[in-house]
Amino acid sequence: SAVISQKPSRDICQRGTSLTIQCQVDSQVTMMFWYRQQPGQSLTLIATANQGSEATYESGFVIDKFPISRPNLTFSTLTVSNLSPEDSSIYLCSAYRGSGNTEAFFGQGTRLTVV
Amino acid sequence: GENVEQHPSTLSVQEGDSAVIKCTYSDSASNYFPWYKQELGKRPQLIIDIRSNVGEKKDQRIAVTLNKTAKHFSLHITETQPEDSAVYFCAANDYNQGGKLIFGQGTELSVKP
Numbered sequence: 001s002a003v004i005s006q007k008p009s010r011d012i013c014q015r016g017t018s019l020t021i022q023c024q025v026d027s028q029v030t031m032m033f034w035y036r037q038q039p040g041q042s043l044t045l046i047a048t049a050n051q052g053s054e055a056t057y058e059s060g061f062v063i064d065k066f067p068i069s070r071p072n073l074t075f076s077t078l079t080v081s082n083l084s085p086e087d088s089s090i091y092l093c094s095a096y097r098g099s100g101n102t103e104a105f106f107g108q109g110t111r112l113t114v115v
Numbered sequence: 116g117e118n119v120e121q122h123p124s125t126l127s128v129q130e131g132d133s134a135v136i137k138c139t140y141s142d143s144a145s146n147y148f149p150w151y152k153q154e155l156g157k158r159p160q161l162i163i164d165i166r167s168n169v170g171e172k173k174d175q176r177i178a179v180t181l182n183k184t185a186k187h188f189s190l191h192i193t194e195t196q197p198e199d200s201a202v203y204f205c206a207a208n209d210y211n212q213g214g215k216l217i218f219g220q221g222t223e224l225s226v227k228p
Contacts, residue, residue, distance in 0.1 A: 031214050043218045096214055104216055106158040
């Protein structure tokens with residue numbers, strides 16, 4: 001199994017600022033993803049973090065708002081930019097080793113509150 | 116793209132009873148179907164998964180069935196215990212297309228002692 005460390009675990013941010021979330025995996029993984037989970041809701045895929053190239057965003061999510069980096073096979077960051085109260089949510093990173101028919105692991109999540 | 120529908124949204128059972136959660140998916144190319152359990156304030160944890168070449172899979176008190184023709188799959192928990200209380204999510208992906216998981220809406224299971 002892979003261990004995913006995500007930080008910060010929580011933060012309170014002022015509107016208009018940005019928050020960068022880091023995700024570190026303990027071993028090389030093929031795929032990394034970022035999800036948003038609003039209170040009491042399901043996980044919504046934001047984007048696939050591609051190693052060495054631009055992330056692939058899902059409908060409704062754009063690079064200007066959610067820039068993502070993945071400089072190597074074990075690390076990725078998600079920035080939530082120009083924060084508004086509607087961005088208050090839990091953000092989770094996820095990773096696979098091998099192909100996508102094996103277990104996807106999740107970080108512990110970052111609880112973001114925008115005030 | 117893929118769309119996953121999950122029912123019911125809440126489920127309450129007595130300890131020892133069985134619980135069944137159902138999901139349907141839209142993309143016939145999807146070939147991997149995991150189930151995750153998420154306890155309050157915790158990360159999702161995989162409890163069982165099934166691939167499209169299999170119709171049923173069991174792991175102790177948990178089983179998953181898959182009907183590819185109808186594009187639906189179900190989670191069955193037998194002899195439920197209070198510690199089974201959590202939110203359960205189904206998901207689907209086409210692992211030949213990058214393996215991104217699309218989740219159902221979740222089912223909040225409550226097991227009453």
